[in-house]
Amino acid sequence: MLNVCRGSLDGHFNPPPFSTLLQRPDLRHIGSNISPHSDLYVTVQLWAASKPITIPVQTAYKSLKGGRDWNEWLELPINISQLPQASQLAITIWDVSPAGGPGAKGHAIPFGGTTIPLFDKDNTLQKGRQQCRVYRHKAADGFSSSTTPAFPPAKRAKRGANGVLERTPVLPEEEELQRLENLLKKHEAGEIPKVEWLDNMVFKIVDKKRKEVESSARIAAKARRSYTASRRKSVGADGNAQESIADGEDVEPEDDDLDSRYLLFIDFPRFDFPIVFTDFEYTPTPVSPITTYPSASGGVNLKPPPEVRLGPGINAAGNGVGEDDENAPPLIRIYDPEVGAKDNPAEIKHRRLVRSSRNGALDRDLKPNAKNRDDLNTIMSYGPTQELSPGEKDLVWRFRLHLTRDKRALTKFVKSVSWHEPSEARQAVQLLPKWTEIDVDDALELLGPTFDNSAVRAYAVDRLRESDDDELLLYLLQLVQALKFEKISPEPEDGNTQDSSLARFLISRATNSFMLGNYFHWYLMVECDDRSPDQTKETRKLFAKVEFDFMTSLTEAAEEPDRRRILLRQGELITVLSRISKETRFSREDRPRKITRLKKFLADPKNELTSFDPPLPLPLDPSVSVTGMFPDDSLVFKSSLFPLLINFRTSTGAKYPVIFKTGDDLRQDQLVIQIISLMDRLLRKENLDLKLTPYRILATSANAGAVQFISSTSLASASTKYKGSILAYLRANNPDTSADLGVRKEAMDTYIKSCAGYCVITYLLGVGDRHLDNLLLAPDGHFFHADFGYILGRDPKPFAPQMKLCKEMVEGMGGSSSSQYQAFKSYCFTAYLALRKSSNLILNLFALMVDANITDIRLISREGTNLRADAASGRVVVEKVRERFHLEMSEEEAMRHFEGLIADSMGAIFPVVIDAIHNMMQGLKA
Known part of the structure; x- marks a missing residue:
C-alpha cells in the first residue's frame, strides 16, 4: 500500500486588520484568524489523468498548540505497483469556520492546498522529505495542469522596454x-x-x-x-x-499570498532501492567502435582490438570454439557496451600527466627528431575525415609549440585536444592566436559539426573575415548550414544571435553587401520554409531568429535603408510567380491554352508585372536590375511540372530569360552549380579556363525556384537534326573553311575545353542519370550539363559508367584519332590534377552540408548509417566524394587512372542502349 507521512506546516501569517473584520464578519469565526496555532486537519487524495482514483484519506484530530505538525502515516487504498505514471497527490489543509465560505464542506473551508506528482522527471517514485508550496484559500486539484503545483515552474524572462531580457x-x-x-x-x-x-x-x-x-x-x-x-x-x-x-x-497578484507564504513538508517512505515506473530507453551504444589504428610511422599496432560478443544465441554462427568442430562446447557471446563507451582509466591518467600545464616549459624548446618528423608529416597529410589514433594525438600535443609554424597542423591539433579537460582546453585556447594563419579550407573544417568549442569557431570566423565578398559568396551556402552547429537557442525569448560569432559575422557582411545579403536572405528563407520531417521545428526557429536579426540590422543601417524594402519586393514577386506557376501546373488545359493563360496574366495591368518602378534587383542575379517583363515572349515548357519561361526586361532594355517552376526541390541543383562555380574559380587560379557555364540557380522555397535560361540545344536534338553529327552542328553555327574540321577555332576550342571540364567535374561529384537530353550545347560551342537529380554516385540506370563521355561528344571533336581529342584528354588530366590540390576545400564544403535537407546527401547518410553503425553519417557522404579524388595515388598514377576512365566511358555499350531506349520513350511521349 502507498503510505505518506505528514510533516509540518511552516509559514508566516498576518491576521486581518480590524477594519477588514468589521466589513467581513464571517472572517472572525475562521480558526486560523483567531489563533496562529488553530487546529487544522489534512486530506490526501490520489489523482491521475485529471481524475480521482481513490477516496480522500484524512488525518486524525490532533491539538496543534505547540506547532502545526502531523506525525502520522496515511495509507492510501492502492498498491504502489498499481500506480499510473501520471499519479499526483492532492493535499488539502482544512480550517474550521461555522459561517462557511468558498469551497466549504460543512464547517470546513480550505486553508490551502498543494499537488505533488508521485514520480519525478526520471520516472522514479518520490522518496524522503519534500517541500511543497501551499496555495492559500484553495483546495488542491489533481488536474494534469494543476493550479496548485507543489513545485511551481520558474517564471520566464520577459523583455523590457530596452529589449533586454529581465529575469526575476x-x-x-x-x-x-x-x-x-x-x-x-x-x-x-x-x-x-x-x-x-x-x-x-x-x-x-x-x-x-x-x-x-x-x-x-x-x-x-x-x-x-x-x-x-x-x-x-x-x-x-x-x-x-x-x-x-x-x-x-511581472506584476504580482494583489492577494494575501504575498504576506502569508506557507510551505508544507511531507515525508515519503524510503526504500533500499529506487522504485522506477519504467526504464528510459537510451540510444544503444556501439558494441565497439574501437578499430586498429595504424601508427604514425605506417606500421600496425600489435595489440588487437578487444573482441566483443553478443548474447546467447545471437550472432552465433559457430557453435563452439572451433567452428569446424561439431563437438566443441557452445560459445556464449556477451554484450559489453562499456568496451565502446568507456575510456581506459589508465589512459586518462596518462594523458593528464603528459599534458599537464607543468610540462609547458619543457615542451617549449622541444624539437622532433627524424622519426617524429616523418610521423608528423604523415599526420599532416591526412584528409579532413581521417581520425587520429591516441598515439598520434599525443604526438601532435607533445610538439604543438613546434607545429605552430605549420598552418596545416592546426586542425590536427584541435582534434588532439581533450576539450572536456579544463586545463588542457585552456592551454589550447591560449595557443590559437600564436598559430600561423590557416587556409580557408581549414577554417571551414573548424566550423563543422565535430568542433563545438566557441573559441575554436571564433578563430575560424576571424580567418574568414579576410575573404572578400566574391570569395565569401562561394562558401555562403555552406556557412548558412554551419549555423546549425552554433550554440544558438531556437527560442525567441532567449535573446538574439550575438552569442554566435558566425551569425554575427554573416549578418554584418550581408548587411554591408547587397549581393551577399540577397543570397543570405533567400538561403535563410528556404530553411524557414522547409517543413519536411527531416527539418525539425527547432531548426526552423533557429534560422527564423537569424533572419529576424538580419532584417533588424538592415533597418538600422544608415547607408542602405531601402535594402529591406527591396528584399520584401522580391518576396512579393516570387509569391506571384509561385501562384501562377501552381495554377498553370494544376490546370487541366492543354499546353497552348496554358501559354495563353500565362501571357494574359503577365500582361494584365492589375498584376503590375509589365513595369517595375523603381527597378528591382533580380533575386536570381542581384547584379541585374529588371524593370518589367515581356509577356508575349513567355512560354510553358512541355514537362510534367510545366515550368514557366519568363523573359525579364533589364534596365538596359535587354532580355533576361528565367525558368521558374514549383513542385521541385532545387537545393540539390543549387549545390552542384555552386560547387561547379567554385571549381571554375580554382581552375582559373591555375591559369586553366575551361569555358564552364555555371548558370545560376536559386531555390526560393523547399519546392520552388528559379533557373537562368541559357539558349542551347540538347545533344539529342542536335544529333537528330544533323543526322547524328555534333560536328555538323558546330560547322553550321561556326563555319570557317580555312580552319581544321571546318569549325571556327574559338568555337572548337570552347567545345573541347568545356567537354573536358564537365567530364572531370561530373565525375568528381558523381553526377548520375546522364543522357543526351540533359547534355546541352550552345551555338558558340559551350558544352554543359543540366538536371542534377542524382549525385554522389547514385544513378537510376544499371551499369552506368563513372563518367559520361559518349561517342557523339567525341565525334564533335573529330573522332578519337584527332588532335582535338588528344587536347581534350590533356585538359582532363590537367584539370583533375589541379582539383586534387584543393580536395580538402571541396570535402569540407560537403562536410558542412551533411545536415542539409538535400535528397541524395540524406539518402546516402541513411544508407551509410545502416551499413556501418560505427561511422558517422557525415563521414559517409564525404567519403563518397573523397574516393573519387584518389588522394592515395601519385600524380602519374592519377593520370593513368583518369585515362582508364576515359577509355571505359568510350567503350561502354550499356549506356548506348540506355540512351536509345530513352530517346524512344521520349518520342512516344511527344
Whole structure:
C-alpha cells in the first residue's frame, strides 16, 4: 500500500486588520484568524489523468498548540505497483469556520492546498522529505495542469522596454536556504553522519535563516506591490503606458499570498532501492567502435582490438570454439557496451600527466627528431575525415609549440585536444592566436559539426573575415548550414544571435553587401520554409531568429535603408510567380491554352508585372536590375511540372530569360552549380579556363525556384537534326573553311575545353542519370550539363559508367584519332590534377552540408548509417566524394587512372542502349 507521512506546516501569517473584520464578519469565526496555532486537519487524495482514483484519506484530530505538525502515516487504498505514471497527490489543509465560505464542506473551508506528482522527471517514485508550496484559500486539484503545483515552474524572462531580457532576481538568502535544504535531505537520508549536539545547533541556525528570508521576501513583495500601484495611478487612462506596464513588468497578484507564504513538508517512505515506473530507453551504444589504428610511422599496432560478443544465441554462427568442430562446447557471446563507451582509466591518467600545464616549459624548446618528423608529416597529410589514433594525438600535443609554424597542423591539433579537460582546453585556447594563419579550407573544417568549442569557431570566423565578398559568396551556402552547429537557442525569448560569432559575422557582411545579403536572405528563407520531417521545428526557429536579426540590422543601417524594402519586393514577386506557376501546373488545359493563360496574366495591368518602378534587383542575379517583363515572349515548357519561361526586361532594355517552376526541390541543383562555380574559380587560379557555364540557380522555397535560361540545344536534338553529327552542328553555327574540321577555332576550342571540364567535374561529384537530353550545347560551342537529380554516385540506370563521355561528344571533336581529342584528354588530366590540390576545400564544403535537407546527401547518410553503425553519417557522404579524388595515388598514377576512365566511358555499350531506349520513350511521349 502507498503510505505518506505528514510533516509540518511552516509559514508566516498576518491576521486581518480590524477594519477588514468589521466589513467581513464571517472572517472572525475562521480558526486560523483567531489563533496562529488553530487546529487544522489534512486530506490526501490520489489523482491521475485529471481524475480521482481513490477516496480522500484524512488525518486524525490532533491539538496543534505547540506547532502545526502531523506525525502520522496515511495509507492510501492502492498498491504502489498499481500506480499510473501520471499519479499526483492532492493535499488539502482544512480550517474550521461555522459561517462557511468558498469551497466549504460543512464547517470546513480550505486553508490551502498543494499537488505533488508521485514520480519525478526520471520516472522514479518520490522518496524522503519534500517541500511543497501551499496555495492559500484553495483546495488542491489533481488536474494534469494543476493550479496548485507543489513545485511551481520558474517564471520566464520577459523583455523590457530596452529589449533586454529581465529575469526575476533571486535573493542570496533564498539560494543559501535552498542549499541548506538540500543538505538537510542528505542528512535525513543518512548520507551525512549524525552528530546530535552539532545537529541541534545547525537546525536552530537554519530556522533563523528561514525566518530572515521570509521577512525579506515579504518586504520585497510589499515594495513591488506599492510600486505597481503607484505606476498605475500615475498612468491613469493612458493606454500606451498601461501596455508598457503589462509587457515590461511581472506584476504580482494583489492577494494575501504575498504576506502569508506557507510551505508544507511531507515525508515519503524510503526504500533500499529506487522504485522506477519504467526504464528510459537510451540510444544503444556501439558494441565497439574501437578499430586498429595504424601508427604514425605506417606500421600496425600489435595489440588487437578487444573482441566483443553478443548474447546467447545471437550472432552465433559457430557453435563452439572451433567452428569446424561439431563437438566443441557452445560459445556464449556477451554484450559489453562499456568496451565502446568507456575510456581506459589508465589512459586518462596518462594523458593528464603528459599534458599537464607543468610540462609547458619543457615542451617549449622541444624539437622532433627524424622519426617524429616523418610521423608528423604523415599526420599532416591526412584528409579532413581521417581520425587520429591516441598515439598520434599525443604526438601532435607533445610538439604543438613546434607545429605552430605549420598552418596545416592546426586542425590536427584541435582534434588532439581533450576539450572536456579544463586545463588542457585552456592551454589550447591560449595557443590559437600564436598559430600561423590557416587556409580557408581549414577554417571551414573548424566550423563543422565535430568542433563545438566557441573559441575554436571564433578563430575560424576571424580567418574568414579576410575573404572578400566574391570569395565569401562561394562558401555562403555552406556557412548558412554551419549555423546549425552554433550554440544558438531556437527560442525567441532567449535573446538574439550575438552569442554566435558566425551569425554575427554573416549578418554584418550581408548587411554591408547587397549581393551577399540577397543570397543570405533567400538561403535563410528556404530553411524557414522547409517543413519536411527531416527539418525539425527547432531548426526552423533557429534560422527564423537569424533572419529576424538580419532584417533588424538592415533597418538600422544608415547607408542602405531601402535594402529591406527591396528584399520584401522580391518576396512579393516570387509569391506571384509561385501562384501562377501552381495554377498553370494544376490546370487541366492543354499546353497552348496554358501559354495563353500565362501571357494574359503577365500582361494584365492589375498584376503590375509589365513595369517595375523603381527597378528591382533580380533575386536570381542581384547584379541585374529588371524593370518589367515581356509577356508575349513567355512560354510553358512541355514537362510534367510545366515550368514557366519568363523573359525579364533589364534596365538596359535587354532580355533576361528565367525558368521558374514549383513542385521541385532545387537545393540539390543549387549545390552542384555552386560547387561547379567554385571549381571554375580554382581552375582559373591555375591559369586553366575551361569555358564552364555555371548558370545560376536559386531555390526560393523547399519546392520552388528559379533557373537562368541559357539558349542551347540538347545533344539529342542536335544529333537528330544533323543526322547524328555534333560536328555538323558546330560547322553550321561556326563555319570557317580555312580552319581544321571546318569549325571556327574559338568555337572548337570552347567545345573541347568545356567537354573536358564537365567530364572531370561530373565525375568528381558523381553526377548520375546522364543522357543526351540533359547534355546541352550552345551555338558558340559551350558544352554543359543540366538536371542534377542524382549525385554522389547514385544513378537510376544499371551499369552506368563513372563518367559520361559518349561517342557523339567525341565525334564533335573529330573522332578519337584527332588532335582535338588528344587536347581534350590533356585538359582532363590537367584539370583533375589541379582539383586534387584543393580536395580538402571541396570535402569540407560537403562536410558542412551533411545536415542539409538535400535528397541524395540524406539518402546516402541513411544508407551509410545502416551499413556501418560505427561511422558517422557525415563521414559517409564525404567519403563518397573523397574516393573519387584518389588522394592515395601519385600524380602519374592519377593520370593513368583518369585515362582508364576515359577509355571505359568510350567503350561502354550499356549506356548506348540506355540512351536509345530513352530517346524512344521520349518520342512516344511527344
